[in-house]
Amino acid sequence: MSPDGTQPARLTDAEIRAVFVGLLLAMLLAALDQNIVAVALPRIGAELQGMGMLAWVVSSYLIGSTVSTPLFGKLGDLAGRRTALSGAILFFVLGALGCALAPSMPWLIAARALQGIGGGAVIAVAQAAIAEVVAPRERGRYQIYFSGVHVVASVAGPVVGGLLTEHLSWHWIFWLNLPLGMLALAVSRKALARVPVPRERAPVDVAGALLLTGGLVALLVGITRIGMGVGPGTPSQLAAFGGAGLLLCAFVRQEGRAPEPLVPLSLFAIPTVRLSCCILFVGYMQLIALSVLVPMRSQMLFKAATGASALGLVPLTFGGPLGAYLAGRIMLRSGATRLLQVAGAGTVAAGVLALGLTRTLPGAEPLLLGLTGIGIGLQFPSSLVAIQNAVPGRHVGVATATAVFARSLGAAVGIALLSTTLLVCLGGSGGSGAAMMRELVASGAADSATLATAGAAFDTTFLVSAAIAASSFVVSLFLPHSALRSH
Template identity: 40%
Template structure:
């Protein structure tokens, strides 16, 4: 393919310049999902309101997730740097709004605006790497992103808690400015001159609004269901029905429009990988929700100690991503790698479901390794099934569906524990058993799917 030939023409040093240019963007977008968690009580005290402060996290996540396909498509049409730089600047301006907020409403507005910029930081960054690295080589660089996610997941709450305790929660947002300035310089240096594979033209605004609105309603439904709103209730059913109706309208509109947001046949090519990614992310987020609670409730650990004992889980995820990248690079195979990751994950969840009180830390390390294999490999597979002019939108759609899976998994895990009580072990058995069913479903899908061979140079540079 023409795009793969162009990607093969970049040297390792040139690829690293692009990777370094976007790594800080990924760190910013990822760490801002969790860094505010320990500071929420201080925010409530300062701003004299706690009723809606849970949306400090939700507003960011919803806005960043729902916009990823839109930014991916825009970057296909107009180039990565022309989309990423304005969104990065918008992210930094929104950080200033958050830092200077004098009311809960202004803080939530700032977080939503941050999310609008954060969606581009994730989708466009991953697409930029695919521009310069052929499919078979991408695992070599995806381990960097997995490590950055592990760093953000582990360091976010720690850094946020330290800054809130010793300085002020406002410092959390001011700290984005030097990081963002460095990311801006590196992006301009690394991404300038990347090819524009897509065709310039009008954005399918109707399709974009339908997709974004439907995604937001589904994410809100998944986030509230079973926790804030009963699953079997009219408010929950209304949100789900509105979201499904929106998706149906979006599908119909895409068939009728001359220049659709989603190129014809793209979702059909990606459906197997998207299904596996959705199932994997649902299981991952459910386990992340339950593991710290299990350590605190039944092993009587403090929140800080439970956080420390999650480090093996996070580090093994980065090691799994590295191992998967090296394997796909050397063999060009995707299916055996995904099957291996699903077997490891399923085995870990089986142990946790049957023996949840049996040494969860080493089991969680094995689980992290299996999940770490799956995350970057599903992304590489999705990008390899897309045409060069579809890389951005394919990446954005995978990230969107992943997020929906994560919201579903975390919500169902919360519902399992709330239904049985956080101090009753049967809730954890059910939760981990549910995760096992998800990974087994992914394993069945991959066992019945054809191989995906990654093309591209395997030469060492």
Template identity: 40%
Template sequence: MTADVVAQDEQAMPKGRDLYVVLGALMLAMLLAALDQTIVATALPTIVSDLGGLNHLAWIVTAYLLAATASTPLWGKLGDQYGRKRLFQTSIVIFLVGSALCGLARDMTELIVFRALQGLGGGGLMVLAVAIVGDVVPPRERGRYQGLFGAVFGVASVCGPLLGGWFVDNLSWHWVFYINVPIGILALLVIAAVLPSTGERERHRIDYLGTVLIVGWAVGLVLATTWAGTRYDWLSAPIVGLVVASAVLIGVWLLVERRAAEPIMPPRLLADSVFSLGSAISFAVGFAMFGALTFLPIFLQVVHGVSPTLSGVHLLPMMLGMLVSSIGSGQLISRFGRYKIFPVAGTPIIALALYLCSRLDENASTLSMSLRFALLGFGLGLVMQVLVIAVQNAVSYRDLGAATSGVTFFRQIGGSFGVAVFGSVFSNRLAAHVEDLAPVLPPGFDPSAVQGNPQLLDRYPAEVQQGVLHAYAQSIDSVFLWAVPVAAVGFVLTWFLREVPLRATSQTRDYGEGFGAAPTVRSSRHEMERALSELMRKDPKALELYERLGARSGVGLPAGSVWALCRIAKDVTVTGRELAERAGVAIEHGRPYVDRLVDAGYVRRRDGTLAITGSGRAVAERLFTARREGLARHVEGWSPEEHPELADVLARLAEASLGDEADGEILGPGPEPTGRRA
């Protein structure tokens, strides 16, 4: 990799307004996909009341989660292989078609199928948007911009339930899905007009069979947990058959993954204790989080009679608690380098919060509920990001991307199971409690209709009202009580989680992981570029950085001349005016620094054009090497000498981060002018 190739890559990237327009469209598309995991939560009671099918309620959430989780590895690798722009546009179209069809759904079966289609597109939106950032943003700035994309997940987590409730109250539940269409079309048009078809192409052996098998065993187990105890007995032939078939598919999947050229999840990862324990804990966290998000709105709207919008407001303490602890734990880990304490503390907090939620009833105060929801969110935030850090820190470089994806994969699968199990428990317990109420209920009374319109109870005697509300409260209490053992198992597992001394790259925060809103698929290369980019943001000020590099390389030049030499070496030839514009100074102000290079024979000046000489290129290579060695200290233990790809990442970032756009500080008061003219 030569400096001029790096410079050409940078020149192909959008600049200024075009860059911000592209990033805005990408963030908008990702926001839509992330919102659709949480926005339906507060609309679920109304949807079930309108379409019927209380027993299938969980599948409205589960279908989206499973489709998005299973499809993200395919989108990621297809994007690497065929280019991301067209695939990103394709994923937007699929998502919009799914959204429109969801809004038009006439029954629960149609809605579930269309939600799966929507999830298929949503998986592409999330993984490709993050990948495209690497195509359009210079390496030194990627950490900053990817941090903005991580914040999108936080916004989606906080605003999703609130927006869903607002649409139900002011329009209809159909608009929870319709709203995606105009916004998505806007993002599609902007991407088509502004996003360049850039990015390197990388050949892959795509693991289609592994993907199909994952979907097979996940759907089989989720169906078993959904139907057991409701449609069929736990030991009935259909349930036993689903469990056995899923177990067989898991066995076949492991065999296929062992032989696949590029498996979705290398089986060797499952033998790593940190990864396997981290994934198991992540499963438990996803189980609790998505289950709570799905059934708390039902409790609030039915048992406490609040509007869908207000039920979203009531969930804000949970989201804010998750936000605070996620950001706070990340900062503490970066400062002290210790991470095990957070899941050890977070999982019992989750278990306690779930138990306290199981004690809520129709008489609970708003303050009491808010404190319990905030406690649950606080516990979740302490665990989610830390599990990603733990596995990234423990695995080898070749498994870095797969390990990161694997932990988020198990969290999403845990969410699918959590929603399914919670749904089964809720339906089963509600049916039992309603049966107990049969003597006092009027003929033909349908308790599920209360979910969409709690005011229906107003027409019945107080005895009926209190009985139905108590039945709902008890049923949802059972849901949270069943989740307590899952969180408790997660707590026990955290004690066996081995704490490995934290690498520098593992101390960088990825807020997208902290909020747990989306499955992640990044290669080891992309993961390392993100971490190093974040670490480069902590570099000393530009003036000090170039002074250090000059001294370390034995180059007797001021910082401004070092910067100019790196820039000219990357451009090969550049006019004095263009160089001054890049430096952010007037051409007269920067001339003395270039004069030094001309006097030393590093740069040749002719008719206002500056060109690198052979000796100048040799000195620039010394500077690039010093920068590369400095970055290599951040990846100590990753063995770049054993991984050519990692060595290439270091070389690219070293060259790309020197001689980039300056703000005028580097070419501050410097050497005396030599009298030469540009």
């Protein structure tokens, strides 16, 4: 059913394949950027003299994508997926241009936020477009192809990012997005020409978007400043957390009365939607945190080159798509998602816990990263399809965007929280966590005491992450049983 409640024109198999190819290319654009930057973060922080602000290179992107996913999901429901996806790609390309030209850390952070608006929107709109033309039970099969895109992006992204940073400059990571973005724009616009466009128009919840943005920025500023040594009880921190609370409460109130809310609160009255969003929140937190922490640990503790540290992520990046492939096949045959969500959440919690306990065990990290990746892969498609299956057809776009919103929010909060944990642990001996990070990134070997402190700090950060992952497993146990629709 189309967003305005009418039955859309049925697409032929050839037209569905054309739509899917266009969406895959757009997804590749966004997926590459999530993986290509992580390995360059230590070099970026050192060159722009902003090691203490390093988390914001990731967090600003995630804040932008968090806000944009429900906004563009709703825009797709109101104005059509083709218009929404084109706007998303343009935001992404403009942000990439700003990042490539960045002369300072604040400039880079602002440009990353703009790029995040486009990247998050691309993923939300692409997933919703597939939901319009493919039945829920069949979507697991199509998720396999999305997983293939993530294989390419996850393997190529860190390697290409590492090589470009090592042999040219980290600026080239962002220059690469410009030709890819223009190609994705041209192909996706042609492919989506037959996807139905709604005939009705309704206002977009701009007030909700502004309140959500302000609340998230205030919250993440407060969390990040703790890692920079600012006490949580200082007046500025109390103002940040208090302001975040007020703005987010105002956002919830706004969503309850807006004619076209950014995040319809009624969706969270559905247990499957509510619990699956929690699973996505925690699952994406783990994926982004591992993508940042693992290469950072390799470079700081073991003096690995940027390209070599990127290769350390290969087991994780292969494991995720493998888990998604298995989830797609199992959903197609069983017509259910609950067992996949429970198994995935438990596997992730066990894998991250083991990563925090076995740092000095040779050969353990690749195996554990692969296992954790499989667990994450089991959760993502099963939770998304469960959400889409649980809502009426007219809400599938905003429900999909809400799922992507939960993922992006988890990543934004998670990277701020865990990077703050790492900085606090690094500075636990009375020094500055950012200063120790600069010392560890600098050429030459650090002394044994510094390396021991850093190793313990990374272990603690992984254990905190494992405790968060365990909460997702508990949540998954309360999921209701429901069969996937075959129409």
